[in-house]
Amino acid sequence: MSTQDDLQATIRDMVQRGKGILAADESTPTITKRFQAVGIECNEETRRTYRQLLLSTPGIGDYIAGVILFEETLGQKADDGTPLVELARRAGIVPGIKVDKGLAGLANAPGDKVTQGLDGLPERLAGYKAQGARFAKWRAVYAIGPANPTRLAIETNAEVLARYAAICQEAGIVPIVEPEVLIDGDHDIEQCETVTEAVQHEVFHALKRHRVQLEYMLLKPNMVVPGKACAAKAPPEEVAERTVRVMRRTVAAAVPSVNFLSGGLTPQEASAFLNAMNRDYRNLPWLLSFSYARALQEPPMATWQGKAANAGAAQAAFIKRARLNGLAQRGEYQAAMEQG
Ligand code: 13P
Numbered sequence: 135m136s137t138q139d140d141l142q143a144t145i146r147d148m149v150q151r152g153k154g155i156l157a158a159d160e161s162t163p164t165i166t167k168r169f170q171a172v173g174i175e176c177n178e179e180t181r182r183t184y185r186q187l188l189l190s191t192p193g194i195g196d197y198i199a200g201v202i203l204f205e206e207t208l209g210q211k212a213d214d215g216t217p218l219v220e221l222a223r224r225a226g227i228v229p230g231i232k233v234d235k236g237l238a239g240l241a242n243a244p245g246d247k248v249t250q251g252l253d254g255l256p257e258r259l260a261g262y263k264a265q266g267a268r269f270a271k272w273r274a275v276y277a278i279g280p281a282n283p284t285r286l287a288i289e290t291n292a293e294v295l296a297r298y299a300a301i302c303q304e305a306g307i308v309p310i311v312e313p314e315v316l317i318d319g320d321h322d323i324e325q326c327e328t329v330t331e332a333v334q335h336e337v338f339h340a341l342k343r344h345r346v347q348l349e350y351m352l353l354k355p356n357m358v359v360p361g362k363a364c365a366a367k368a369p370p371e372e373v374a375e376r377t378v379r380v381m382r383r384t385v386a387a388a389v390p391s392v393n394f395l396s397g398g399l400t401p402q403e404a405s406a407f408l409n410a411m412n413r414d415y416r417n418l419p420w421l422l423s424f425s426y427a428r429a430l431q432e433p434p435m436a437t438w439q440g441k442a443a444n445a446g447a448a449q450a451a452f453i454k455r456a457r458l459n460g461l462a463q464r465g466e467y468q469a470a471m472e473q474g
Contacts, residue, residue, distance in 0.1 A: 137306030139352035143270045144308045147228050148352070149391040152460045153199040154424035155310075157395070158185055158269060158431070159232035161204060168431075174440040182210045182218075187438065188340050188431070190217055191449040195226035197460035202230045202271065202310070202425070208265045219266040230269035230310070231262045233298070237275060246287035249274045249294055252301070259305040269308035271354070272298040272440065278321045278329055278361065281442045288336045296340035299351055307344075310393070310425065312354035317398045320363040327376045329464035334384035348388035354425045355381075356397050357407050377407075378415045378422075387419035394422070396429030401455055402472060404429035405462045413465035423463045430455045 135143070148155070160168060166176040169309050174180060174321045185207050188194075201222050208231060235251035249272060259270065264432050274291035276283040302309035315330045336357060338443050341348065358376040368376075381392060396404040402428055411422050424430075433455055438448035461467040 137304065140268070140473065141303060141307035141308055144228060145350055145390055148200045148269065148308070149421055150199050151370075151421070152464050153197055153427070154459055154463060155200040155202065156188065156198045156227075156430055156456070157202045157271075157425050157427035158188060158207070159202040159204045159391070160427065161232075161236065162206070165204075168428075168435060170438060172324060172436045174435070174438070178206070180440055180442070181206065184435070184438065185210070185218060186212045186221065187284035187448060188434065189221045189225065189227070190196065191453050194453055194456060197456035198225075198227050198468070200228040200230055201269050201306060202232055203230055203263075203267070205309040208262065208267065209329060213425065217266070217457065223266070228268050229266050230271060232273075233258065233262070233266040233270045233302075234272040239288075241289050243286045245277060245279050245285045246284055247262050247275055247277075248287070248290050252294065252297055255301050256300065256305060259302065259307055263305060263307060267307065269310060269352075269449065270298075270302050271310040271312060273314055273354075276315045276329065276333055278315065278319050278325055283329065283333070286335055292333075292336040292340035296421075299341060299346045299418040299449060300344040303347060303350060308350055308352065310352045310354050311341070314395055314397060315356045317356070317359060317362050319361040321342070321361040322364050322366060323358060323360040323368050323372065323376060325361065326356075326376055327380060330356060330358055331380045331383055334380065338386060339382055340376055348386045351449040352425075353392045354395055355383060355388055355392065357394050359399070361409070362398060370406045371414065373407045374410035374414050378411055378418070381418075381422075385420065389420050391421040391423055393425035396424070396426040399429060400431055401429045402469070405455075405458045405467050406469060409465055409467035412463060416418075421463070422458045430459065
């Protein structure tokens, strides 16, 4: 197959009604933090066992079309020797890989960060592809503060995201482009909307400049929400209205799917907000779906606690969130479904 055929087939397999993406690509320091918060010891074996538990959940492929893995997982095997990548594939889930190398302070822009990892990326992608990865993820972050994000950070991260996306497509790997405006802080929803619009506008300019084929990429943005420490909360209808408005203003219609991150929302908020968009807005040019880490994994991780005896209950907690988010993709979720 040509790289073009690869891109097309991957998009076809990943963009499906009622399905989304599981982000299970936490770096070792991040998953250590998440495990510790619920009392699970973090080592290579517990990480392997936990990720095997997620990928072997019966029926999970009904709601999850793609999984983002961390480099370590790409080389790990299930108890019976099956590679975890193969476990995903058998469930009908496309395996992908986080390829960025984390954040560094952006020089001359105090408070802003730039994402690292472009050096050697073509060579790394060839290796990941040989191991079964068909798509990639790269995350840029933007904190909202009195002077942040600066124009410099908005332009620099857009440029880097676009270079990453172009390199991926050249390798026949579908890029997930993730510009995340952080939820941390006491800013209001209006500020989040203004910053998200500016960030995405710049990202699409850069994608055009770098000749990225918009048909063969996925966007993974934040929803427009008030800061965690903002006193004024926003109902799902307002989040949906503001988020859809920003997407319409900035995201080209050629992009097949927008898969939101959960970014510190509760699992219930993440489902309710996605649902409101799909319920209240029809005939949008893109699928609106999810690519959640915390909002899918918090309940199963807390249920599992690192104990084999809890594996079944953890899988039940996981598929419940996957199913509810699958319904939210269709605009058919209701808060009452949280019971039972
Ligand atoms: P959250 O859904 O927890 O924000 O994680 C998504 C992700 O992959 C961040 O890069």
